[in-house]
Amino acid sequence: MGGESFEEMSPLYRKRVLIELAFWQRKMMKKQPIGSVWAKNIQTKLNKLIPEKIHQAITFTIEKMVKGVLFGAQYTTALPKTYSSFQLREAYVLRLIETYKKTASIEGAVTGAGGILMGVADFPALLAIKLKMLFDIAATYGYDVRQYKERLFLLTVFQLAFSSHQHRAEVYNRVLHWESYAEGLPDDVDSFDWRTFQLEYRDYIDLAKMAQLIPVIGAAVGAVVNYQLVQQLGTAAMNCYRMRMLKVE
Structure with a gap:
């Protein structure tokens, strides 16, 4: 588990972290704007244009x-890393996020260029990119993702971001x-509220991703949207680990 204390940061970096964290926390607690209600209505109408079989396939794929x-062995082997300072740790995290943003952007452009069938294939591909990034970020902050509850923390960070x-x-x-x-979490992963997780994730990204299914503009939309979604998840992960490591409330 990450071990740098708040005092081991330079005063300037400490101030920067506190400001960034405070702005992010405020954003997390903001009330729902009117615009998001309108967006939800538009999203509902767009969803009706997509065949139900495709919706079912996406939901099944997400879970x-x-x-x-x-919870497989594929990405859970990253060992927690140690660094000389919290600032250096975060420099590596930022580098990771940039790398994954570029990867997701390329993937979105390729699948977006293929229209509706390739667009559907983008969902599992983008999910894998996001989750792999979370594993790498956790290890860089010094947390052991081989532990079951650390993986549940990643799942919770993912939920929060979307x-x-x-x-x-x-x-x-x-x-x-x-x-x-x-401490009160079940040891059985099937006890997790997968239905809420799936619906929240789909509802959040559907509006942005639907345009990727449209021929001609799909490639450009896919590249930009994937880039932004990975940035959003990376920012959420950084601030979630900051709260845990620095005991900020």
Whole structure:
């Protein structure tokens, strides 16, 4: 588990971290804007244009992919890393995020260029990229992702990054009080609320990703949207680990 204390940061970097964290925390607790209600209505109409079989396939894929990646052996072998300072640790995290953003952008452009069939294939591919990034970020912050509850923490970070305003405050509070919350978590992954997880994730990204299914503009949309979604997840992960390591509330 990450071990640098708050005092081991330079005063300037400490101030920067506190400011960034405070702005992010405020964003997590903001009330739902009117615009998001309108966006939800538009999203619902767009969803009706997509065949139900495709919706079912995406939902099934999300659960199987997340379970396979998070609780299989494929990505859980990253060992916790040690660094001389918290600032250096975060420099490596930022480098990781940049690398994964570029990877996701290329993947989105390729699948977006293929229209609706390739667009559907983008969902599992993007999920794998995001989850692999979370494993690498966790290890860089010094956490052992081979532990079951650390993988559940990654799942919670993922939820927080892509939750609706109605659900976000609840997930944020889990992260904020993670140590006490984790004590009551079940040991069986099937006890996790997969339905809510799937619906929240789909509802969040569907509106942005639907345009990727449109021929001609799909490649450009896929590249930009994937880049932004990975950035959003990376920012959430950084701030979640900052709260845990620095005991900030």
